[in-house]
Amino acid sequence: MWHLSRHCSGKHHFHAIALVTIHEPWGADRVGTSMSSHIEFRKLAAELDGPAFLPGEPGYDAECATYNLLTPLRPAIAVGAATVGDVRAAVRFAGDHKLAVAVRGGGHMQPYTAEGAVLITLDRLADVTVDGGRRTARVTGGARWEEVIDAASKEGLAPMSGSSTTVGAIGYVLGGGQSPIFGRPYGYASDHVTSFDIVTADGVLRTVSAGAEPELFAALRGGKGNFGVVTAMEIELFPVTSVLAGGIYFPGSATGEVLRAWRDWAATLPEQATTSVAVQRLPPVEELPEPLRGAHVVHLRYAYLGPAETGLELLAPMRAAAPALIDTIAEAPYKTAAVLHNDPVGAMPYQDRSLGLAGLPDKALDKLAELLGPGTPIPLTSVELRALGGALDRPPATPDSVPSRGLPFQFFGFAVGGDDLDELGRRLDRLFTAMRPWADPKHRRMLNFLSPEEALDPQSLREVYGAENYDRLLAVKRRFDPNTMFRMNHTLR
Structure with a gap:
């Protein structure tokens, strides 16, 4: 496994800041x-x-x-x-x-x-304490998933970490959190939180759970940072030490064939399997193996939570879809398997967009191949499709606020660079406008993928949450943050 690290410099932009000065x-x-x-x-x-x-x-x-x-x-x-x-x-x-x-x-x-x-x-408040007998972890402050994974693995356990192990665990869970390994088998990471410690706008520290302030507990699980500063959470862990996981890099020349094969194959997978695919333009850096340096690739990601032999049998159609540049899918310790997406770890200048998709008919895949295949006019850093479903569709044991249940696919793209922000934005907008005919009619999307513009725009948030869910969250917001003190991210208004 390796991480893609980019050290870029570029112009700052302030369009997001303007949005928070209204109303x-x-x-x-x-x-x-x-x-x-x-x-x-x-x-x-x-x-x-x-x-x-x-x-x-x-x-x-x-x-x-x-x-x-x-x-x-x-x-x-x-x-x-x-x-x-x-x-x-x-x-x-x-x-x-x-x-x-x-x-x-x-x-x-x-x-x-x-x-x-x-x-x-x-960051200074970051800590992780694991209770092996109860299979739980108490995570505080800015602790990253890699810290939770390290602590849990010593007890033969694993958390529902995200595609990046360097992301903060608490912030990830407040947005629901879709694990590339545990997602389809067990649902959203927020489904497996048992309590939060939160400092609300009145300066009071509260511990909330299904039995204590249940409305606030439901709002926090999917409501992002609207209700206070979450200083700690207790989460469930899973008795997993190793998992079949990794990726296959196909040449970008096979974009159309791989996307169709992936769409058909993903529809056949059992809930124990989770997958995504990304069309990427990788940087020419020495950290990457020679076949990937500066390459245009299609990156299949795959994890199977069960016997490795069964998972490999299920993978066979994709290994036959096109010649592979590199294939890293194998049984590995959870710590290694958890970075199967190879997400970038270094700070960088980037813009992003997201869209929930109701389906991927042939016309949708043809459009993606037209815009992202070899010699195409939109050379974005990474454009990915995540296949959802399974336990991600089912309601949790206790009510929450995650709005993306029932969404078949999450579509996400980002562009790295600071030299021409307007051009990068136009490229992203062109791609996502082209895919809107297949957008989810209920406007569902995973919250952690919202761009700054979307996260700060109340109308976009209302559409993503749905009117009923949004109004319920707003009632909790009025109770615990009546003056909208917390208004710098995914703000309910």
Whole structure:
């Protein structure tokens, strides 16, 4: 296995920031007034165990660093929370001064803007404690999935981690979370949370579960960061030590054949199997094996949660679909298998788009091959299709807010680069406009794939959640965050 790491530089953009200045309960003019005196800031800093920074101070830029270099964070104050008490103090300070709160969790779980806000970072609060007997893990702050995997594996267990093991576990679960290994067999990662610790807008620390504040518990599982700062969660673990998983890289010249074969094959798979496919333009970096450097490829991803022999038998049609450049599918320890997507790990400038698809008829695949195949006019970094279904369609044991149940396919694309943002955006828009005839009529999409524009636009969110679900979430928002303090990401209005 390897990771694709890109170290790019580019222009920053601020179009997302403009969206958060409209229709706010607290006017933006209050920001300058409330921050005019450093005395109040120094009082807050003295109360904290972790550091706090003002713009221009040493350490501010590092504290505000982001995974997406096109969405820089420029808060009025950055608080590096080292304790739950720090989180509570920062939230109370924001309330006293009528400031918004933005939360940066682990990895690329970041807000899309923090302009004029109190930014709370959770890296110093990161920890994982595993109870092997109960098969649970307590995950705090900005802990990444790789930390959870390491701790769980020592007990012969595994978590429902996502396609990137460097992403923050809590932020991922707040958006539902679709595991490339456990997804179809066991549903969304949020289905397997037993409790959250959350600091709400009043500065109170609450522990919520199916039996304690059940409406807030349901809202958190799919409601993203709308209701407070989640400082900890308890999740279920699974008795898995190894799994059949990996990928096959086909040449881009076989795009049409591989996509059709994958569509037909995915429809036959049992729930123990999870798969996705991506058309990619890989960078010419030494970290990649020679056949993949700078190559146009179709990357099949596959995992089977069961006997490896059975999983390999099921894989046979795809191994025969076209000649492979590289085939990494094999039984491996969960820690190795968990990175089967080979997602990039380094910060980069990128734009992305997503769309839920109701199906993939021949015309849809022909259009994708036309736009993404060899010599085509849209050379995007990665465009992927995830086959959903299985347990991802079934309702959880206790109510939640995940809006994508029943969605057959998640479509997602991203473009890396900072030299010509408008051109990258046009390429993405052209591709996704072309695929809209096959969009899900209920507007369902997986929340963790929403672009900054979509996540900050209340009309887009209402469509994704559906009116009934959205209104139910809004009622919980009004109760726990009546002044919309938490409004920097997937904001309910």
